[in-house]
Structure formats: structure tokens, C-alpha cells
Amino acid sequence: MKIKTRFFTELMMALALMMDLDENRKLYHGWRVGILAEKMAQKILPEYRTQIFYAGLLHDIGAISLENHVTWYIDQKEHFKNPILLKHPEKGAKVIREIEPLSIAADMIMDHHEYWDGSGYPHGAKGNAINIGGQILRIADTFDLLARVKPPLDFNGIKTALMGRRGSEFSDLMYELMIATLEEDDFFDKVISEKAVSEILPKVVRELPPVDLSSCKTDVENAAKVFAQVIDAKHSYTAGHSERVASYTYEIAKGMGIEEKTAKRYEIAAYLHDAGKVAVPKSILDKPSSLTLEEFKLMKRHPVYTMEIVSMISELKDLVLVAGGHHERYDGFGYPEGLRGENIPLGARIMAVADSFDAMTSLRPYQKSRSRREAKEELARNAGSQFDPVVVKAAVGVL
Template structure:
């Protein structure tokens, strides 16, 4: 339940409870975010994870958890590529795009930063190596390639070929893909995949997008995550990983999520919300833009004015942020957290998006994010810098009562002018 708090002007303000977040569920959400689109999801990484784990259970039982997690995150480093990975169906197409060519090592480096995930990162690093030595990034061959990586490659190539879109697709495509045995993957791994096909119910279930969330949630509950990641510090690391991946998507705004998080936490402290609420603001700031992963990079990087239709697509990122954290069933805390992060583009006057909330119907954390997000966008050190810090404060004041909560703007102005945010805002100046 939310608690009730009075501000210094004796106004009653509802303060939300602190959502309880878990590393495994957040990793599944991050995986979903890499596949999200304005109208749905590719579900590529989820299917790869489920199939790879199923194969691993037959040949590498003790490592099936790490194979599953590597499957979830195998394309993390491909964020920022010109197109989604599902458009690069052949190794030739993949090698022609520098972002795709480097995505295995980039993704492995990101995942290796998480405690207890080194083995997972090793599988990701080599998941495009081919048994014959024709793969990338290092041209490994045969037994040089980790078993988990070969399993993920099989699931990846089969999904890119459309095998898991329907059972007829699977049956019709298998003969041509079988020819890659002893070239892309070893014979033992292909035989294990064929053995897994005896579970027809499983393969039928993964063709249904409506069933996938339950399957993923079940595997997360069953397999868990490495012990060093299964705590609040690990959860914090995963949330920082969201911010790092958003930076890959649009390098022109690199650092924006972290700066927004730091300013949101400091402003919440200045407003005397308490340490727990301030830290919640920090966490929401880290992920507030993760819905941008579903927007085409060409729109995010456009220096000129967008058309109304293009602007509508970009604005969908707020709704997509909420969808990311609502991707699993029976995870109300994660869903609630996504609401805080995704409502930062609502306006005080009700003319914002995605839900046209107004006034105090907008969560307080979201109102704080709205102000610090706008401030950083106006003063951040990039090619689109608009205003000096002083000019940005004037702009915030001009829009108090229409775009922004007047109380939050007042607190922001006080905090900056008093020097309370000096250390944080130096990162944005």
C-alpha cells in the first residue's frame, strides 16, 4: 500500500511503496526490451533461450541455467545495429554490418559486468563461431567453441529461419538446416536438438506468443540466477545494464539515463521524500528510456524535424517502457516500477503521454523524472545542446503548471541555486 505524506506546505501527497524487484525477472525484461517494437515484440531472444535450454538439458544438464540466461541476452550487444537482428539471417549479412560483427563481444562485455555471469558471457562471446571455423568474431573451430555457444547458435539460426513460428515451418525448414551439421555446429549438438523434438507439446507452445511469458517466467522460477546476482546489489547492476544498453541504441544521448537517475535521487532527497523513495527515483531514472530500444535508430538520430507520424512513433517509447516491465505474468511489483518509469512524459495539465494523466494523478516519482529528464536534455553535453543551466531553469519555470508540477520545479530551482545539486549537475553541464 502507498503511504501518505505531507509536504512542507502541509499538502497531502501519496507516496508509493517500494516495489520489490528481482534480478532474474529483470533479465527477462531486458531480453524482451531488445526485441520490442511499437506494435509488439519479435520474441526472438525468448524463443532462443527456451530452445537452447531444452537442448542443453539433454547434453549439458549442469549448465542449462547459464545456457538459458545466455540465450536471453545473446543479442544484447546488437542494440544499435542498423536493423533488428532478425533481419540478418545469413552470416554474410551479419559480417557486412560492423555493429553486428562486434555484437557478440560487446554483449559479452556487458553481461560479464554482472556478478556471477562470467560463464554466461563466455557463451555469448562465442555464439556465432562455427564448427568449421567460418564464424566470428575469432574464427574458433570444433572443440574450441563452448558447448553452450553451439547450442545457442542452433536455436538462433533456427529461429531466424522461422522454424519456431509454426510447426509446419519447422518441418519444412529442417532438411535444409540439417546440411549445416559439421559446418555451423557439431553433429552431437544437432542430434540433441533432434532428440528434443520428441517433446512436440513444447515446440507447439513456443509458436504461440501468448504462452511465451508464462514459459519464461516458469524457467526463471525453476532455474534462478547465479547466487552473486541474486541480491539487491545484483538487482542494481541489472538496472544499470538497462541504462548502458540504451546508450548503445543512441550514442548521442550517452550518459543521459545515469545523469537523470542521479538528479532524480538528489532532487527527491532535497524534497525530503526519504532515502527509500529517493533510491526508487534513482532506479526509475536508470530505466526511464528503455522503451527507446523499440524505436528505429534513424528516428532517434535524426537531426531535422520529425513528421507528426514519426513523432508519434518516438512517443511510443514511454508506453514501451511500461510494456517491458509488464512482460511477465504475476510480477506486480515490476509492473508497478515500470509505471513510475514510463509516466515521465505525462504533463501536469493532462496533455502528455502515454495515458494523459494530470496533476497528482501522475506518480510523484514520475513528476520528478519529468523535470530532471527535461533539464538534462536541455543542458547535456552533446551535439544538440540547447541551453545553459540558467536558461534551462528559466524554461522549467515557464512551463511550471502546464508541463511540470509547480512544486517539483520550485524544488529543482531551489536545489540548483543552493548548490545542493552541484556535484550531480556537473555531470550534465
């Protein structure tokens, strides 16, 4: 796989995994929908199977700001009462159109909640007016939700549940295509298992026709910016946070005399530093009072998830510890590893200052916003304990 294609593919897989983090577990919702939709597309839409695979991976990207993971919202009727859900196909399509090679996938995502009988959303499209890729995503999405029912449904149970929705949620053709796909080579037994899904995905990627990147101008930095926008969409008050932290990280690094190439790499790591925070419930992130011990333990896991997500992207492997180390403290009392002093990667020490500066100068539920002068004074007070004093000196000079 060529480097550019590999980077693109790994980035999309990582983005999908990030969206499917739910507290302390991975849900693999996008991965399963992508795998199943691609296999269905082989039979009736083979020339678009790559686009539909990525559409499946990222179909719920517009729902990142929900209170809970999208798989908790099972009843379509409830979707019409929730503005975030009602708008998420349009929002998702808009985000995906920013990823140049996936314009066709964006159209599929737009229609993935349209129902065959016209009772879906966002446009109430009906029958063959619904994008066929969107139709495939609809039934693949429904299969994944049925696969999560407790107690678990066997093949016949899911088949019966799908049969009850044919002619309303999806067409007879889509129903028959789904059943044929699940029956082929015992595919149901494979795709029903989350462990198997994580093993199947790399194989699917290897066998897919590559995305056409010939006219794509997206470089690592621009791709990281799209990633950051999705991360920050989780909470209204974090809008622009990752981009500001990236900018501050770059400015501090340059202020310390760090070479341009290294400073830009630190900037890219900063765009991704909060990827793992998507797994933390909004009730914890938005809590105005002190966290309980259990809540704090969950909060402390987010840098670990960030490192796992970044490690999926070969071109960014050198940034894993930088992106995940921004909550380490210079005195060794930080997390997740409790590293101390220069054992903390330099990029992470810089990002810790940048992240704290932005948190202090932004409006948050748990604290009042401070002026830039007040924030720099607070950085200076914590130099040598929370922060590297050399980094703080540079930050005070450039921020």
C-alpha cells in the same frame, strides 16, 4: 522462489523482452533461444542448463545499438561488413560479466557466432575449440531466424534448412540434438508459436535450478544501472542519459525534502524510464526534423512499453507509473494517459523535469545543446504548464 532469486530472474526476463521490442510488437527472439537452448542442454549439459538459459535470453545484448532489430540481419556474410554485429559477441560477453552470477553464460555468449568450420566470428574458432554452450546457442539462434521466414516453414522445411548447414555452421551432434529436441513431445509446435513461447518461459524458470546468488552483491540499484547502460547503448548520443536523469531525479527529490528511501526509489525508476524507447526506430529518434503524425504516435508508445517492462519485476511494481509517467504534462497535454496536475505521480513529475533538463543540456540530433543556466530558465518558463512549479523551484535550486 526466494525474493533475491525472483528479483534476479524477473530482471533478466525483462531485460531480454526490452531488447526484443521492435516498433509496435514483441519479437521474443531471446526468450525462444533461451527456451530451446535450455531444453537442448538438458540432454548433454544438464549441470549448466541454468547458465545456458540466461545466455540464450541475453545472447544479443551487445547488438542493442543496431539500426534495426538483430533478427533483420540474416546473412552471416553481411555481419562481417557491419562493425556493430562483428563486435556484438564480445560486447555482450563484457556486459554479462558485469552481472556477477552469469560469468559462465558470458563465455557462451562470446562464442555464439562461431561456426564449426571456423568461418564465424569474433575469433574464427573451429570445431571443439568453440564453447559447447556457444554451439547450442548458435543452432538455437539459427532455428529462431528460420522460424521467422515468410511464408512460414513447417517442421520438414526447417529440418531441411538445418541439414544444409550441418558440418559448416554447426556439428552433426548439434544438428541431431536439435532435431531430437524438436521432435520430443511435439516441442516444435510449441516453440514455433510466439504466444506459446510467452507461456512456456515462466514454466521453464520455475523448473530451473536457481542461479547461485550467495556471493552476489548486486542490489536493486546496481542492477538498474546495468539495465540503464543497455538502454543508453541504443544511441551514441544517449550515453549516460539514464544515469544522469537518475542523479538529477534524486537531487531534485532531496531538494524538495523527500525522505531518502523514497528519493532512492525515484532514482531507480529514472534508471529504467527509457526502457520502452528501445522499440522506437533509430530513424525516428535521430530525426533532425519534425516527426510525422504516425512517427509521433509510435514515439508516444514508448512509456507504455517502459511500464510493461518494469511491471515484470515484482520488487519494482510500485515504480511502474513513476517510470512511465515522465512525459505527462502538468497541464494535462502530455502522454501516454494525459494525466493532469497531482494526478501524475510525484516521482514522474520530478523525473519529467530531470529528463528535460538533461535533454536540453546534451547534444541531440534535433536541437542544440544549452547551458545549465539556459536550461533552468526554460524550465522556469514552462512551470505551471509543462512542469509542476514546485518541482521546478527545487530543480532550479539544486541543478
